Amino acid sequence: MANAMQVRPAESTPPGPPSRRTARLPGVDGIRALAVTAVLVYHLSASWLPGGYLGVDVFFVISGYLITRLLVAERVGTGRISLRHFWLRRARRILPPLFPMLLATVVGTALVNRSALHQLRTEVLGALTYTSNWVQIGEHHSYFAKFSDPSVLQHLWSLAVEEQFYLIWPLIVVLVLLRGRRRLALVAGLGALGSAAAMAAIYQPGGDPSRVYFGTDTHASGLLVGAVLAIAWPAANAAPGPWSRRRLAVGATLSGLGVAGIGLGFWLLDQYGDATYRGGILAVSVATALLIAGTGHGRTPVGWLLARRPVRWLGARSYGLYLWHWPVLVLGDKIFGQRTVIVGAIEVSAAVLLAAGSYRFIERPVLTHGYRGALREAWRSVQGRTSARRGGLLTAVGAVAALCVFAVVTLLHAPAAPVSGLDKQLASAQLAAQQPPAAQPTPSAAAPSTAPSAAAPSPSASPSPAGPPPGDQISALGDSVMLAASPALRHRLPGIQIDAKVSRAMQRGPGIISGWAHRGELRPVVLLGLGTNGPFPADLLEGIIGQLGPDRTLYLVNVYLPTRPWGGAVNHTLTRVASAHTNVHLIDWRGAAGAHQNLLWPDRIHPRPGAGADLYARTVVEAMSTPMRAAPPGRVQ
Known part of the structure; x- marks a missing residue:
């Protein structure tokens, strides 16, 4: 045989x-x-x-x-x-x-x-x-x-x-x-x-x-x-x-x-x-x-x-x-x-x-x-x-x-894997995000007489030296880093719309933003915190900017990834694209996290609850409170 x-x-x-x-x-x-x-x-x-x-x-x-x-x-x-x-x-x-x-x-x-x-x-x-x-x-x-x-x-x-x-x-x-x-x-x-x-x-x-x-x-x-x-x-x-x-x-x-x-x-x-x-x-x-x-x-x-x-x-x-x-x-x-x-x-x-x-x-x-x-x-x-x-x-x-x-x-006889503090923090933040919409006011609910519609953003939502735009004018899209900091973001920016999930990459951005726009939920200011899970081409980010249009303001949060090889490439892409548009701004989470590593989990990437999450939220709010810059010389938006 x-x-x-x-x-x-x-x-x-x-x-x-x-x-x-x-x-x-x-x-x-x-x-x-x-x-x-x-x-x-x-x-x-x-x-x-x-x-x-x-x-x-x-x-x-x-x-x-x-x-x-x-x-x-x-x-x-x-x-x-x-x-x-x-x-x-x-x-x-x-x-x-x-x-x-x-x-x-x-x-x-x-x-x-x-x-x-x-x-x-x-x-x-x-x-x-x-x-x-x-x-x-x-x-x-x-x-x-x-x-x-x-x-x-x-x-x-x-x-x-x-x-x-x-x-x-x-x-x-x-x-x-x-x-x-x-x-x-x-x-x-x-x-x-x-x-x-x-x-x-x-x-x-x-x-x-x-x-x-x-x-x-x-x-x-x-x-x-x-x-x-x-x-x-x-x-x-x-x-x-x-x-x-x-x-x-x-x-x-x-x-x-x-x-x-x-x-x-x-x-x-x-x-x-x-x-x-x-x-x-x-x-x-x-x-x-x-x-x-x-x-x-x-x-x-x-x-x-x-x-x-x-x-x-x-x-x-x-x-x-x-x-x-x-x-x-x-x-x-x-x-x-x-x-x-x-x-x-x-x-x-x-x-x-x-x-x-x-x-x-x-x-x-x-x-x-x-x-x-x-x-x-x-x-x-x-x-x-x-x-x-x-x-x-x-x-x-x-x-x-x-x-x-x-x-x-x-x-x-393998022991059950212990649930880490980071896992508990992310699970708690995800659970909070699933609360009824009433706990997170929409633009119309928060300010029915003055809030601009998502389909027609108003320049009044732009940041000024007096402070950041109201939370009910901001749509935030992010990965697990933003998810870990989401309670602090909601505390500092009441009414903010946050969609953040573990393992999300920038490639998911266009589809989610398109869904927001289709449902009339896309707000005048967009906070984008993606890049932790891998690199992406600049054309992808340019496409997102095109989706948002010239009347919306986009804030890009860079990444702090000392243990991952793609962190430098992601930050380079974010910086290069942001510098080409007057309505796109860069938020330096990399610098803030690098200077306060004691507020991060041992993975050296995610903020801890409390002071770590507040560091992320404070970095975002301070960046949104600065005046908008002029267009780069000789560059057409």
Whole structure:
């Protein structure tokens, strides 16, 4: 049975090792290398490659293509599809490198971040049952929050989506393929469009998109696009051989379009853009299908590049690199505190070495010999060594067994994570924000005879040396820093409208402001305190200023982020944009917080309740009380 199974090994898994069949398609490993590199760069710093997370969708298309190709080939060659053998091959490819990663992650978390063990217990169960994506949806995890501590096993959501696809799709293939390949291609195509449509329908502008990103129902389009390619594009399955000029031209065109589409997606489709979830992910999936179809066997220029040995080496180990890189980065943040270039190089090197070791000592032996065959080969290797080396290997086996026991006991007895003072402060502020509107007067309620409408702001709301504008003329939009200070803001500026939430980024601003304007709730003065959770392009902020119009006054609160690498970039963008507009002013929270770090929580970012929150509110009020400056010389607003 083992020998029969190794003739047709599986051709899938999110970035997985190659099989003998995929070796005849050298471009596939090259595309895997491209995808895992994009994901790694994105996780190192999203500002370097805003759409790098879409590398996962490239993996999805590859997996859907290879899996469907294998199933259809088995049906054509043998007249049947053995689901039992199919699922056994899945286990041989996916489980061996997964278990060591889980073990190392649990042990590492116990040593570096013990408070996360209680949450990790549920996530390990989700990883072992391939339900990680639904566990994270149920736990309200955010894939895109850059400030809050991420789950150390968060990346396994994609593995769960693929495994659920591997469970359901072969059953559909068995049933539908009896009616012909065209019917199967139609089912796959409609499924891809349906999943993309569900993502677009459920996605809510202004909210965290993690639900539609994690969901199997909303994120299966790439897998099904790959399935369509496997059924409808026979040229992608052709054996190497002489190619006509026309075929070479078609392949070069397809691969060029594919690279261009993927590249544009990686560069333009940031994680908060509406276009990403309303067709962008589907477009990148289609571009990946074009790239697969056009790479040929290294005959086209793009295919030649993707088939180079170093690229294929990385692609062959991409599954292990995907598994290991995220725990290494998350635990590395806890160990080093701040990711510098040197720290990033160390983390990437560690992940690559772990992936290479996993491929050499775990993945390839199991793929070649099967589980029992790999164990027999390992035992023979031990018997063939000197007694000293045998003793060392047996000691290593004992150490691994001890670590397994330690990991199980640690998870079973993991203490509940304590609720920090900051968490209590944010929860209290959020609860206060949910009080009935009567507790927070609207402009009309506060001053029915004199307050200007939100649709037509009055210059009287502009700040003056006598003091800040009335609170009922101010709309405030912010993240967790503003949320922590919101009680003090309401005390100093009665009637102020505040919408502040944890993990909110600047990319959410346009949607929320648009909603305010649509409901007539946008006030003459806007206070914007976003930037804690990641960088953003200046064009985004310019767009917000355009939304507000020239008659409103905008105050931008800069950030104090001594432990995050993007603080300087955020403050530079805020300063540069504010200096270009006479109705935009900068509030220097960075300077105030830096001079009073004793009023911040140990994270050195959020103000403590009482004096810390009042420092934030006082900084805002004092800035709003200063005269407006004249327009910069020679600059047109």
